[in-house]
Amino acid sequence: VGVLGGLEAIRALQNSGFQPKRSIELILFTSEEPTRFGLGCLGSRLLGGALEPGAAAGLQDSSGRSLDAVRQKAGYEGMLDAVRLRQDAYAAFVELHIEQGPELERDAIDIGIVTAIAAPASATITVDGEGGHAGAMLMPRRHDAFCAAAEVTLAIEAAALSTGAEDTVATVGMCDVFPGAVNSVPARVRLSLDVRDIDGPRRDAVLGVIEAASCEIAKRRGVHITCEMLNADAPAACDAHVLAAVQQACSETGATSRVMVSRAYHDSLFMARLCPVAMIFIPCRGGVSHRPDEFSSSRAIAMGTAVLARTLARLSLS
Amino acid sequence: VGVLGGLEAIRALQNSGFQPKRSIELILFTSEEPTRFGLGCLGSRLLGGALEPGAAAGLQDSSGRSLDAVRQKAGYEGMLDAVRLRQDAYAAFVELHIEQGPELERDAIDIGIVTAIAAPASATITVDGEGGHAGAMLMPRRHDAFCAAAEVTLAIEAAALSTGAEDTVATVGMCDVFPGAVNSVPARVRLSLDVRDIDGPRRDAVLGVIEAASCEIAKRRGVHITCEMLNADAPAACDAHVLAAVQQACSETGATSRVMVSRAYHDSLFMARLCPVAMIFIPCRGGVSHRPDEFSSSRAIAMGTAVLARTLARLSLS
Numbered sequence: 001v002g003v004l005g006g007l008e009a010i011r012a013l014q015n016s017g018f019q020p021k022r023s024i025e026l027i028l029f030t031s032e033e034p035t036r037f038g039l040g041c042l043g044s045r046l047l048g049g050a051l052e053p054g055a056a057a058g059l060q061d062s063s064g065r066s067l068d069a070v071r072q073k074a075g076y077e078g079m080l081d082a083v084r085l086r087q088d089a090y091a092a093f094v095e096l097h098i099e100q101g102p103e104l105e106r107d108a109i110d111i112g113i114v115t116a117i118a119a120p121a122s123a124t125i126t127v128d129g130e131g132g133h134a135g136a137m138l139m140p141r142r143h144d145a146f147c148a149a150a151e152v153t154l155a156i157e158a159a160a161l162s163t164g165a166e167d168t169v170a171t172v173g174m175c176d177v178f179p180g181a182v183n184s185v186p187a188r189v190r191l192s193l194d195v196r197d198i199d200g201p202r203r204d205a206v207l208g209v210i211e212a213a214s215c216e217i218a219k220r221r222g223v224h225i226t227c228e229m230l231n232a233d234a235p236a237a238c239d240a241h242v243l244a245a246v247q248q249a250c251s252e253t254g255a256t257s258r259v260m261v262s263r264a265y266h267d268s269l270f271m272a273r274l275c276p277v278a279m280i281f282i283p284c285r286g287g288v289s290h291r292p293d294e295f296s297s298s299r300a301i302a303m304g305t306a307v308l309a310r311t312l313a314r315l316s317l318s
Numbered sequence: 319v320g321v322l323g324g325l326e327a328i329r330a331l332q333n334s335g336f337q338p339k340r341s342i343e344l345i346l347f348t349s350e351e352p353t354r355f356g357l358g359c360l361g362s363r364l365l366g367g368a369l370e371p372g373a374a375a376g377l378q379d380s381s382g383r384s385l386d387a388v389r390q391k392a393g394y395e396g397m398l399d400a401v402r403l404r405q406d407a408y409a410a411f412v413e414l415h416i417e418q419g420p421e422l423e424r425d426a427i428d429i430g431i432v433t434a435i436a437a438p439a440s441a442t443i444t445v446d447g448e449g450g451h452a453g454a455m456l457m458p459r460r461h462d463a464f465c466a467a468a469e470v471t472l473a474i475e476a477a478a479l480s481t482g483a484e485d486t487v488a489t490v491g492m493c494d495v496f497p498g499a500v501n502s503v504p505a506r507v508r509l510s511l512d513v514r515d516i517d518g519p520r521r522d523a524v525l526g527v528i529e530a531a532s533c534e535i536a537k538r539r540g541v542h543i544t545c546e547m548l549n550a551d552a553p554a555a556c557d558a559h560v561l562a563a564v565q566q567a568c569s570e571t572g573a574t575s576r577v578m579v580s581r582a583y584h585d586s587l588f589m590a591r592l593c594p595v596a597m598i599f600i601p602c603r604g605g606v607s608h609r610p611d612e613f614s615s616s617r618a619i620a621m622g623t624a625v626l627a628r629t630l631a632r633l634s635l636s
Contacts (some may be wrong), residue, residue, distance in 0.1 A: 002321040033501070034499060099454070100453070101454040105362060113401075132421075133582050133607045134487065135418070135436060135487060136417070136582045137487070138484050139484070144489070146490055146491075147475050150469070151468070153464060154465065157457075157462070171452035173452055173464075173495070173497075173504060174500055175464065179491075179608070179609075180491065181351075181352060182352045183352055183440075183491060184608045185489055186490075194500050242450060262453075263453040264454045265453060283337060287454065287455070288450060290499070292499070
């Protein structure tokens with residue numbers, strides 16, 4: 001919807017004979033989802049200067065190959081330094097996206113006008129225990145890395161719930177167990193950690209609670225736990241001027257709307273470092289995304305695209 | 319040590335001019351470790367009749383390929399039915415193995431004489447929850463399969479500890495998370511379960527406790543948990559006559575010895591269905607096995623092989 005909706009909005013403006021004062025461009029970001037290199041929004045991070053080109057080049061996939069090596073093998077020449085945009089490259093940036101939450105569908109609202117994007121943080125947690133034979137290593141002698149990781153996982157869940165704020169979420173989405181055999185006591189476990197909040201300091205407090213819990217678990221179980229932060233980005237506030245343009249576009253289109261925050265993060269989070277931004281959300285079925293059954297109706301997509309087109313028109317004249 | 323020790327024991331007896339009354343054979347079992355088909359001791363299970371050939375042929379690997387299909391592709395013709403041994407095929411069976419525990423090394427004893435082999439059970443536990451976006455799916459709405467699996471894992475550990483018997487062990491050695499992305503709430507988790515005890519009914523009671531705990535967790539968290547048993551074998555007692563032969567061989571060799579149980583299981587567990595068995599253990603460093611640093615000294619291996627040779631000689635004359 002982000003890419004094709006943008007293309008369709010521009011085409012519709014062209015077909016209508018609309019003449020912008022500012023040029024309207026469509027950006028196709030690469031690697032918005034967390035890539036094999038463990039970091040989401042790789043493209044917009046580099047465009048927006050949130051990631052140093054040298055640091056990006058050195059990112060490694062699970063087999064130890066660097067982004068730079070993979071880029072070269074794929075035929076890309078030159079350094080990533082050239083990617084960063086100037087601060088005055090754009091007057092405004094607007095992103096169309098599905099809500100990825102249940103509110104708009106539930107309340108039958110056409111458009112979500114996003115006023116802020118939650119601050120994401122992600123990390124890799126590694127638990128080093130002691131491996132051994134699942135039959136021969138007696139329970140009191142064990143320093144089972146997976147049992148420790150299970151406690152860490154529940155501590156992460158408890159830490160997110162403890163803020164009492166619905167905007168705090170924490171997730172362990174990946175778990176690798178080594179050596180990974182039915183009859184081997186786990187010697188090492190690697191967990192991914194994803195923590196987000198609209199409130200940056202509150203998110204960082206949750207990270208602190210998780211770290212303290214990990215220390216306690218490590219000490220009690222005789223294992224070693226390390227936490228390597230991959231990113232801890234600030235939240236982004238959307239721009240009043242751009243928001244007003246979206247609001248106006250909704251009125252002109254006859255779309256019902258609601259202001260809301262985005263708990264998922266998007267390329268807009270990093271484009272906000274360069275220029276004023278806003279986001280346009282459309283309803284999706286059951287709030288579901290990142291699953292094969294992710295779905296938005298043609299009507300919802302058309303409505304979002306129409307609002308985007310009118311927003312672009314307005315911004316291109318100001 | 320099992321294969322080369324057996325070969326060397328037979329060679330030593332030949333070189334010494336020893337003339338057995340019964341023939342002495344070396345069996346090389348296939349797939350003693352849990353294979354891609356999820357079951358250990360595949361060879362001796364079939365030889366000993368602990369696994370029906372039809373059931374074995376239908377075992378599938380993680381990509382859904384059956385043992386039968388893989389066998390055919392590898393050039394094996396004919397059915398597995400022909401594999402099963404007659405009840406009178408062997409008068410006795412002896413297996414040489416490292417202890418996989420710390421006792422012999424710690425107490426500087428040359429040989430462990432194994433009187434019983436613990437009863438192993440293994441299962442696959444599947445937790446089905448609800449996936450979604452790690453940012454957009456709020457904590458109170460979640461049915462996170464990995465958080466539920468973490469609780470199941472800790473319940474398994476607690477169940478093993480609750481018997482108060484050092485012979486009870488339980489392990490979760492494998493964990494697969496789906497979809498397995500840093501920003502996706504886990505929708506499904508698959509755990510391997512391994513439970514063992516010298517006491518069969520006590521082991522089954524632990525399995526019952528784990529099942530009850532899983533039910534409670536599933537209900538409370540709104541997830542679905544299934545437990546598919548892969549095997550639940552009876553323990554095996556070693557034979558007094560064969561044990562006496564090992565004991566005598568230790569005396570003749572000048573090896574110090576101790577009677578002990580095997581908490582790991584071995585091909586002997588299934589050979590015990592066909593004929594009298596016993597096992598000979600030698601010390602290994604730190605009780606470690608199933609790890610790259612698994613180690614037994616040349617002296618320990620030579621001592622075990624000498625005891626094996628004299629045991630075989632004695633049994634082949636009776």
